[in-house]
Amino acid sequence: MAVIEAHNIRKSYGDLEVLHDVDISVREGEILGLIGPSGSGKSTLLRILDLIEPPSGGELSVFGIDVVAERDRWLDLRRRMGMLFQRPIVFNASVYDNVAMGLRYRGASGGDIDRRVQEALEAVGLSRYIRSRAADLSGGEQQRVALSRVLVTDPEILFLDEPTANLDPTSTATIERIVADLNREAKTTVLISTHDLAQGQRLAHRIGVMIEGTVAQTGSPHAIFHEPRSQKIARFVGVQNIIPGRVVSREGGLTTVAVKERRLVSTTPPPGEEVLAVIRGEDISLHRREPGYEEAENLFPARVAAIEPMAPFVNVTVDCGCDLAALVTARRAEALELAEGMQVWVSLQAKAVHLIPREG
Amino acid sequence: MVNGSPVVEGFIEAINLIVTLNPQVVEITIRSLYVSLTATFFASLVALPLGALIYFYEFRGKHALVSTLQTLYALPTVIVGLIMFLLLSNIGPFGFLRLLYTPGGMIAAQTVLIIPLLMGLTVSALSGIDRDKRYTITALGASRLQTVTTVIAEARFAVMSGVLLGFGRAISEVGAVMIVGGNIRGATRVLTTAIALNTSMANYSMSIALGIILLSVALGVNVVLSLVQRR
Numbered sequence: 001m002a003v004i005e006a007h008n009i010r011k012s013y014g015d016l017e018v019l020h021d022v023d024i025s026v027r028e029g030e031i032l033g034l035i036g037p038s039g040s041g042k043s044t045l046l047r048i049l050d051l052i053e054p055p056s057g058g059e060l061s062v063f064g065i066d067v068v069a070e071r072d073r074w075l076d077l078r079r080r081m082g083m084l085f086q087r088p089i090v091f092n093a094s095v096y097d098n099v100a101m102g103l104r105y106r107g108a109s110g111g112d113i114d115r116r117v118q119e120a121l122e123a124v125g126l127s128r129y130i131r132s133r134a135a136d137l138s139g140g141e142q143q144r145v146a147l148s149r150v151l152v153t154d155p156e157i158l159f160l161d162e163p164t165a166n167l168d169p170t171s172t173a174t175i176e177r178i179v180a181d182l183n184r185e186a187k188t189t190v191l192i193s194t195h196d197l198a199q200g201q202r203l204a205h206r207i208g209v210m211i212e213g214t215v216a217q218t219g220s221p222h223a224i225f226h227e228p229r230s231q232k233i234a235r236f237v238g239v240q241n242i243i244p245g246r247v248v249s250r251e252g253g254l255t256t257v258a259v260k261e262r263r264l265v266s267t268t269p270p271p272g273e274e275v276l277a278v279i280r281g282e283d284i285s286l287h288r289r290e291p292g293y294e295e296a297e298n299l300f301p302a303r304v305a306a307i308e309p310m311a312p313f314v315n316v317t318v319d320c321g322c323d324l325a326a327l328v329t330a331r332r333a334e335a336l337e338l339a340e341g342m343q344v345w346v347s348l349q350a351k352a353v354h355l356i357p358r359e360g
Numbered sequence: 361m362v363n364g365s366p367v368v369e370g371f372i373e374a375i376n377l378i379v380t381l382n383p384q385v386v387e388i389t390i391r392s393l394y395v396s397l398t399a400t401f402f403a404s405l406v407a408l409p410l411g412a413l414i415y416f417y418e419f420r421g422k423h424a425l426v427s428t429l430q431t432l433y434a435l436p437t438v439i440v441g442l443i444m445f446l447l448l449s450n451i452g453p454f455g456f457l458r459l460l461y462t463p464g465g466m467i468a469a470q471t472v473l474i475i476p477l478l479m480g481l482t483v484s485a486l487s488g489i490d491r492d493k494r495y496t497i498t499a500l501g502a503s504r505l506q507t508v509t510t511v512i513a514e515a516r517f518a519v520m521s522g523v524l525l526g527f528g529r530a531i532s533e534v535g536a537v538m539i540v541g542g543n544i545r546g547a548t549r550v551l552t553t554a555i556a557l558n559t560s561m562a563n564y565s566m567s568i569a570l571g572i573i574l575l576s577v578a579l580g581v582n583v584v585l586s587l588v589q590r591r
C-alpha cells in the first residue's frame with residue numbers, strides 16, 4: 001500500500017521552477033532512496049512530501065488523505081512524520097530540551113518526555129551529554145541529537161535529506177545503522193535523499209533518480225544502475241560507456257547494433273533505430289587470449305589504448321573498432337600483465353548491453 | 361587645589377562628589393535610570409510583539425516598512441521632543457494628561473523615540489533564525505503558535521541585545537528630555553540635561569562627575585550586551 005502518492009507535482013519560487021511533472025509513490029515500510037545531482041530538486045520534493053511547504057500544483061495524498069484538499073489536517077499528518085536535514089540543526093538550549101521539542105509540541109506529559117528523551121539519547125549514544133548545551137557538541141554529535149529529536153516522536157514516515165553529507169565515516173555509519181534497524185524493526189517507511197550512490201545502494205529497497213526537477217526513473221537499485229532509462233541518468237549513475245549506434249537486426253531475443261565497425265548484441269528490445277548502448281565498465285571482461293569456453297555473446301579482439309589507475313580498480317580503455325572503457329580490479333590487471341598497445345580479448349554478455357533511444 | 365587647571369580640579373572634585381554620594385548626584389542618577397528603564401520597558405511592550413508580527417506575517421509593503429523603521433533608528437531626539445511637546449502641551453490633544461514637564465512625559469518621549477529601533481532590531485533578530493531552523497520547527501510538528509514561541513525563544517539573546525541598545529539610546533539622549541521635561545531641578549533633571557546645564561554654567565566638576573556616571577552606565581550596558589552576545 002502506498003503511504004505517499006504524488007502526481008504531477010510542480011513547485012516554483014517566483015519565476016524559478018524547481019519541480020515539474022513529479023510522479024512518485026512511496027510504499028509502506030520501504031526505504032526509498034532519492035538520488036540526483038545537486039540542484040535537481042531532491043530537498044524541495046522531500047519538504048513538499050513532509051508537508052513543510054505546499055506544492056504549486058499537482059495531486060498529493062499522504063496516509064491516504066488528499067492533502068491538497070484538506071489543508072486543515074496538515075499539522076496532524078505532519079506529526080506522524082519526521083525529517084532530518086543535511087546541515088546539523090540544534091537549538092540554543094540543552095541537548096535534553098532539543099530532543100524534547102517534538103514531544104512538547106505534541107503535549108506529552110513531563111514524565112513521558114523524561115523517559116523517552118533518555119531512551120532516544122541512549123539509542124544514538126549521547127546520554128552523557130543530556131545536560132550539555134547542544135551548540136557545544138561537534139557536527140556529528142549535533143546530527144545525532146537532531147536524529148534522536150526526530151526518532152523520539154516515533155514517526156511513521158522518516159525523511160532524511162542528505163543526512164550524512166557533512167559527516168565523518170563513523171557518524172555516517174551510526175546513522176545508517178539506526179535508519180536500517182528502524183526500518184527493519186519498527187517498519188518505519190524511510191525516504192532518503194543522497195548524492196552518494198553507494199549509500200543509495202546500501203540502504204534503499206527502491207531508488208528514484210531526480211534529474212533537472214523531476215523524477216526521471218524509479219526502480220530497483222539494479223535496474224537504476226544497469227538499465228538507466230536515459231543518457232542523463234546513465235551519466236549520473238556512473239556508466240562509463242554510452243556509445244551511439246544503429247540497430248541492424250532483431251532475432252532470437254537478441255538485438256544487433258552497429259557501433260562504428262563493431263557489432264554488439266544486446267538483449268534489450270530495440271527502442272528505436274538510432275540508439276545508445278549503455279555498458280558499465282565492470283561488466284566488460286578482458287582476457288589475454290581467446291577464451292576457450294565463453295558464455296558471453298559479445299567476444300572480440302581488441303587493443304589496449306590506455307590504462308588509468310582508479311584505486312581499487314583500473315580503468316582500461318580498449319579499441320575494438322569502437323572505444324570501450326573496462327573496469328578491472330588492480331589484481332586482475334596485474335595478472336593480465338596489461339600494457340598499452342597489447343592485444344587482448346574482450347567479452348561482454350548481451351544482457352550487460354542496455355539500449356536506450358538516442359535523444360535529439 | 362594644587363595646580364589650578366580647572367579640568368584637573370574638576371576631575372578631583374567630581375570623584376569626591378561620587379565617592380561621598382552627593383545627594384544631588386544620586387538623585388539625578390536615580391531619576392535618569394528610572395526614566396530610561398521605564399521607557400525601555402514600555403517600548404519593549406509595544407515594539408517586541410509588533411516586530412514579531414512584522415516578521416511572521418507576509419504583507420504588501422513589508423519591505424518598505426522595515427526600511428522606514430531602520431531610517432527611524434536615527435530619528436533626531438529633538439524632533440521627538442518637539443512633537444511630544446506639541447502633543448502634551450495645553451494646546452495639544454494630550455494636554456489633559458498634564459504630563460508636560462514631568463518624568464511621565466519624559467518617559468513617554470523616550471518610549472516613542474526608541475520604539476522604531478526596538479521594532480527594527482526585533483525583526484532583524486528574528487530574521488537571524490535561518491530557513492533550515494524554521495523548516496525543522498515545522499517538521500517537528502509545531503503549531504502556528506508553537507512556531508512563533510520557538511522562534512522568539514531561539515532569538516531571545518538577539519532580541520535582548522536590541523532592548524539593551526534601545527536603553528542605551530534612551531539614557532544618553534538629551535534633546536527629547538530637555539524639551540519635554542524642561543530640566544527642572546529636583547523634578548525632571550536627568551544626567552544628560554544636568555551635564556548640559558552645569559557645563560554652560562562653568563560648573564565643570566559637577567558635569568564631569570555626572571559624565572563619569574553616564575559613561576559607567578553606558579559601559580555597564582555594553583558589558584551586559586557582550587555577555588549576552590557571547591551566548
